[in-house]
Amino acid sequence: MYEFNYHRPGTLEAAAAALAAAEDGQVLAGGQTLIPTLKQRLASPSDLIDLGSIAGLDGVRREGDAIVVGAMTRHADVASSPDARSAIPALAALADGIGDPQVRNCGTIGGSIANADPAADYPAAVVGLGAEVRTDRRTIAGDDFFTGLFETALEDGEIIVSVRFPAPRRAAYAKFPNPASRYAIVGVMVADTGSGVRVAVTGAGDQVFRAGAMEAALGGNFSADAIRDASVPSDGLNEDLHASAEYRAHLVGVMARRAVAAAAAG
Amino acid sequence: MPVNVSMNVNGRAVVEEVEERTLLVELLRENLRLTGTHVGCDTSQCGACVVHVDGRSVKACTMLATQAHGADVTTIEGLADNGKLHPMQEAFRENHGLQCGFCTPGMVMSALDLVARNPDPTGGEVREWLEGNLCRCTGYHNIVKSILAGASAMRGGS
Structure with a gap:
């Protein structure tokens, strides 16, 4: 690991100021991606701004019909939150399937979505549930948040504060995990919301995306049968030693049908 | 620039001056000489370095020492009570839950976090929980058996 200056601000304002003052500052949330990256010398920030001591950035709470998850909330705490489990069980189940127990004890939702790994689970929840991302500057629609491979709509120095998930009528997440890392080779969140069906796919492309044809088919008939023959084009999907683009395209259909069946079964 | 970190390790208050980039596992092993916490893969995968920070199992190779500032840390050395x-x-001893023993401290610390959340786990739940702990001797069968027996003993069973 290269050297860096470490900061532990006590407020969001102090964190933003430290980030602005740093030559090449980086926010540290749970560290489950950042610390391995630093250890491999794949990144060399001048300053690390640790958000771990800022009060009020973690925790799950209800806000009307929505669930609001603080940016520093650990995956394990989303998985075990009574509010998340009752209002959006698909969200709690998704959090419970990230990495392994020790990763879930440290990793945070804010860190995960700011990193925007194309195979991470949370992006499927943010887009699939039609969430909004609240930062120290503004609110960003989940549909607009992810902009590319490890790229988001966040501006320089902007810090995520929370993510608001409106509760759907029913939803489920199904993923085909990489057996070693538990990252999604393909993961699909299907949500039947008050305003239509949303299908969000992670792991398959360079960023999370919605499967419009499936959404339309499910809008008329929310059943696995309605998307029996549906898939997505394999053009441009990820290819690696784990799965070809064609295999991933096929998995999108399989995972979507599993998710619909699980959501429909309640 | 060196920084001071203070924490409670196995019930003892410690203050150490470390580099900012020091990992928690380095502080434990090199500064405090608590070498029961092992470094296996050093890439967050094997779980040989699992310790408890404020009651939660974490990988000490994937946490900065400064992140544990002010925390209660428990390592494998903190479990025995006056030699018992x-x-x-x-x-683990009774059920031959180890072969080479390298992964054992992490397995035990991970198991205790499971039992704290779920005092009476099934074999399947134990296996799922061990997702983040690798045994290169592949002795999982007896590890699972040990954890079930340990959980039972902690519940006051035989």
Whole structure:
């Protein structure tokens, strides 16, 4: 690991100021991606701004019909939150399937979505549930948040504060995990919301995306049968030693049908 | 620039001057000489370095020492009581839950976090929980057996 200056601000304002003052500052949330990256010398920030001591950035709470998850909330705490489990069980189940127990004890939702790994689970929840991302500057629609491979709509120095998930009528997440890392080779969140069906796919492309044809088919008939023959084009999907683009395209259909069946079964 | 970190390790208050980039596992092993916490893969995958920070199992190779500032840290050395093995350690001994033993401290610390959340786990739940702990001797069968026996002993069973 290269050297860096470490900061532990006590407020969001102090964190933003430290980030602005740093030559090449980086926010540290749970560290489950950042610390391995630093250890491999794949990144060399001048300053690390640790958000771990800022009060009020973690925790799950209800806000009307929505669930609001603080940016520093650990995956394990989303998985075990009574509010998340009752209002959006698909969200709690998704959090419970990230990495392994020790990763879930440290990793945070804010860190995960700011990193925007194309195979991470949370992006499927943010887009699939039609969430909004609240930062120290503004609110960003989940549909607009992810902009590319490890790229988001966040501006320089902007810090995520929370993510608001409106509760759907029913939803489920199904993923085909990489057996070693538990990252999604393909993961699909299907949500039947008050305003239509949303299908969000992670792991398959360079960023999370919605499967419009499936959404339309499910809008008329929310059943696995309605998307029996549906898939997505394999053009441009990820290819690696784990799965070809064609295999991933096929998995999108399989995972979507599993998710619909699980959501429909309640 | 060196920084001071203070924490409670196995019930003892410690203050150490470390580099900012020091990992928690380095502080434990190199500064405090608590070498029961192992470094296996050093890439967050094997779980040989699992310790408890404020009661939660974490990988000490994937946390900065500064992140544990002010925390209560428990390592494998903190489990035995005056030379008497913790029931979970005793269960690993009784059930031959180790072969080379390298992964064992992490397995025991991980198992204790599971039992704290779920005092009476099934074999399947134990196996799922061990997702983040690798045994290169592949002795999982007896590890699972040990954890079930340890959980039972902690519940006051035989």
